[in-house]
Amino acid sequence: xxAIEGWSYxxxxxxxxxxxxxxxxxxxxxxxxxxxxxxSSVLAFVSVGTVITALLFLFGPFLGRVLKAxxxxxxxxxxxxxxxxxxxxxx
Numbered sequence: 874x875x876a877i878e879g880w881s882y883x884x885x886x887x888x889x890x891x892x893x894x895x896x897x898x899x900x901x902x903x904x905x906x907x908x909x910x911x912x913s914s915v916l917a918f919v920s921v922g923t924v925i926t927a928l929l930f931l932f933g934p935f936l937g938r939v940l941k942a943x944x945x946x947x948x949x950x951x952x953x954x955x956x957x958x959x960x961x962x963x964x
Contacts, residue, residue, distance in 0.1 A: 877909045888913075893920035 874885040880902070888902045892913060904910045929936075 892917045895921050
């Protein structure tokens with residue numbers, strides 16, 4: 874945005890950080906030119922996807938363990954219910 878809109882480096886960084894985290898553009902900084910608006914749109918799609926991918930890369934192993942523990946617990950409960958149903962069927 875520095876080169877396109879002539880903003881300062883700090884304003885450009887501030888704007889980009891808001892776009893990259895999916896918060897939308899801050900109220901006091903709006904691209905005025907068509908090129909700036911187009912660049913901001915592309916930046917939003919690319920950066921939000923990049924942030925999501927980075928978070929999944931960082932927290933994916935932890936989430937995998939949590940999901941596996943949940944799956945194991947569901948299988949355990951399912952077996953308990955099957956045993957209860959079989960026991961009631963014999964009575």
